[in-house]
Amino acid sequence: MNPDAPAGPAKPDRPRTPVSDAEAARAGGDQVLVLSPGVTLTLGPDALLLSGQLATKPDRSCLCIALPGSRGTPSSIPYYNVLWAEITGDRRWLRIDYADQTQPHHVEVRSAKFAIPELPIEQATPGAGDQVASWVEQLLDRAYRGSARCKRAWVLVNPHAGPGGADRIWQDDVRPIFEAARMPLTVVRTSYSGQAVDLARELDIDNYDIAVPCSGDGLPHEVFNGLAKRPDARRALSKIAVCHIPCGSGNAMSCNLYGTHRPSLAALAIVKGVPTPLDLVSVTHGDQRTISFLSQALGLIAEVDLGTENLRWMGATRFTFGFLKLVMQRKTYPCDIAVKVEIDDKEEVKRHYRQRVAQPGREVSKTGEQPQGPADKQSSVSSSAADATDRPDSDDSLGLPPLKYGTVMDKLPEGWELIRHEKLGSFYCGNMAYMAPDANFFSAALANDGFMDLITTDGDISPLKSIGLQLAVESGHFFDSPLVSYRKVSAFRIIPRNQETGYISIDGEAIPFGPIQAEVHQGLGLTLSKRGAFEAPGPLNWDTVTTSERLLA
Ligand SMILES: Nc1ncnc2c1ncn2[C@@H]1O[C@H](COP(=O)(O)OP(=O)(O)OP(=O)(O)O)[C@@H](O)[C@H]1O
Numbered sequence: 249m250n251p252d253a254p255a256g257p258a259k260p261d262r263p264r265t266p267v268s269d270a271e272a273a274r275a276g277g278d279q280v281l282v283l284s285p286g287v288t289l290t291l292g293p294d295a296l297l298l299s300g301q302l303a304t305k306p307d308r309s310c311l312c313i314a315l316p317g318s319r320g321t322p323s324s325i326p327y328y329n330v331l332w333a334e335i336t337g338d339r340r341w342l343r344i345d346y347a348d349q350t351q352p353h354h355v356e357v358r359s360a361k362f363a364i365p366e367l368p369i370e371q372a373t374p375g376a377g378d379q380v381a382s383w384v385e386q387l388l389d390r391a392y393r394g395s396a397r398c399k400r401a402w403v404l405v406n407p408h409a410g411p412g413g414a415d416r417i418w419q420d421d422v423r424p425i426f427e428a429a430r431m432p433l434t435v436v437r438t439s440y441s442g443q444a445v446d447l448a449r450e451l452d453i454d455n456y457d458i459a460v461p462c463s464g465d466g467l468p469h470e471v472f473n474g475l476a477k478r479p480d481a482r483r484a485l486s487k488i489a490v491c492h493i494p495c496g497s498g499n500a501m502s503c504n505l506y507g508t509h510r511p512s513l514a515a516l517a518i519v520k521g522v523p524t525p526l527d528l529v530s531v532t533h534g535d536q537r538t539i540s541f542l543s544q545a546l547g548l549i550a551e552v553d554l555g556t557e558n559l560r561w562m563g564a565t566r567f568t569f570g571f572l573k574l575v576m577q578r579k580t581y582p583c584d585i586a587v588k589v590e591i592d593d594k595e596e597v598k599r600h601y602r603q604r605v606a607q608p609g610r611e612v613s614k615t616g617e618q619p620q621g622p623a624d625k626q627s628s629v630s631s632s633a634a635d636a637t638d639r640p641d642s643d644d645s646l647g648l649p650p651l652k653y654g655t656v657m658d659k660l661p662e663g664w665e666l667i668r669h670e671k672l673g674s675f676y677c678g679n680m681a682y683m684a685p686d687a688n689f690f691s692a693a694l695a696n697d698g699f700m701d702l703i704t705t706d707g708d709i710s711p712l713k714s715i716g717l718q719l720a721v722e723s724g725h726f727f728d729s730p731l732v733s734y735r736k737v738s739a740f741r742i743i744p745r746n747q748e749t750g751y752i753s754i755d756g757e758a759i760p761f762g763p764i765q766a767e768v769h770q771g772l773g774l775t776l777s778k779r780g781a782f783e784a785p786g787p788l789n790w791d792t793v794t795t796s797e798r799l800l801a
């Protein structure tokens with residue numbers, strides 16, 4: 249992933265040239281707001297264009313000032329960065345709050361204020377006021393195209409997430425952006441593990457549009473599971489868009505949805521987020537049913553992640569250390585596996601991916617509805633997305649959808665066949681592409697195609713080839729490696745054999761070691777993404793693989 253991803257939509261067009269008054273007038277009509285001789289605000293194609301004699305200090309006649317810490321007056325503000333616009337209570341000022349990209353990975357809130365000399369209180373004419381008000385409305389329409397304004401946010405801060413610092417990130421990097429976007433906020437600081445499950449289960453979902461964990465991927469996992477435990481689980485999961493502010497060490501959710509693991513850029517992406525239905529997976533283990541939004545792993549990947557918890561003091565090096573230790577041992581994880589395969593062939597998987605990406609509406613659901621339609625201006629984010637689940641009826645009160653294939657305790661479903669895998673290295677099933685900023689494991693993953701992406705690799709390959717595979721993950725060429733089996737599946741059962749203990753990871757969280765069964769529910773959950781899809785680049789072309797990678801593969 250490119251961690252330098254700028255603020256802005258996928259292909260931001262940021263005009264930098266100020267327009268002259270004459271040009272602005274030619275651009276025409278109600279898109280141009282002439283505030284006083286010399287100050288013109290124009291609604292350009294992708295950005296608000298500012299021209300004229302713009303001051304950087306308050307002045308009653310004509311003013312544009314960026315507060316605080318102005319670096320000068322901008323000549324344009326991309327609509328994506330516009331957070332709010334309003335006429336102040338005394339009707340003397342037009343105020344525009346926006347996110348200013350002060351560093352490559354960081355945006356900060358600035359305010360621009362423009363005097364409205366045509367509207368001194370005592371002489372205000374209804375017509376003139378209407379013109380400014382209607383221009384402000386048009387600006388907000390463009391700034392929030394496809395996204396709801398003033399989303400009511402339920403914010404959860406995990407003070408112990410990742411390397412720490414979630415409190416500061418929330419307070420300094422995120423809160424000012426949400427407040428400038430006029431989002432009503434309820435903030436909870438979590439105080440024990442599992443609290444987010446309890447809170448989400450009891451949440452008054454009519455009071456909120458989005459849930460915003462400031463955490464690693466563990467808290468979103470808990471929120472999905474808390475919503476899933478409610479008697480009205482399906483309504484809750486399709487009403488509350490679960491988002492993510494990256495404060496952990498992996499931050500997969502934010503990387504996939506917003507293309508960044510930088511908190512302020514993620515905050516802006518949430519403000520401008522497009523409702524996106526998300527496939528969720530039911531995993532049964534013992535008598536439990538856990539909801540997974542990200543991944544399920546057994547074998548090498550799970551052990552590298554969960555088996556090195558005692559080495560947290562090493563930071564990210566613990567993963568490299570754990571990985572090298574296991575590949576040198578050529579460790580294998582014998583299992584019996586039954587899979588409901590939907591697409592078996594890598595070329596077919598690529599075709600499926602391209603087709604869905606080319607026609608994003610098709611990615612949403614079997615109903616073919618698109619989530620990106622203009623959202624309600626001041627209301628819930630979920631209007632069209634709620635229709636995209638695979639629920640059999642529209643009864644709001646229903647809990648989770650029934651399991652099509654029963655649980656892991658039941659007889660093996662009809663038509664499934666358990667296959668022995670003596671030399672399994674990794675069993676890794678994913679719902680999203682990135683598992684960390686530089687780990688695009690599931691390049692063909694789609695938000696709501698109704699499939700899980702399943703990767704299996706053998707454990708008895710040479711350490712050099714294993715290292716080559718790891719490099720291929722970082723370069724984005726993992727998908728095409730001949731050592732990787734990559735399939736689209738809708739369900740599986742996996743039963744470990746000859747292993748007394750081991751690691752199973754669901755969304756990075758450990759569950760008791762033993763047999764598990766999983767099945768996917770298309771579009772059961774809801775989130776906000778930048779474009780209604782994941783930000784990963786998709787499967788890359790094997791032709792672009794470097795020679796050294798080819799040799800190691
Ligand atoms: N106040 C708290 N004290 C202890 N644990 C907490 C607290 N709040 C949340 N947790 C738990 O911390 C776990 C991990 O949370 P989270 O994913 O936010 O961070 P993380 O695991 O450190 O992230 P990463 O794995 O990316 O480093 C979750 O299971 C959550 O229940």
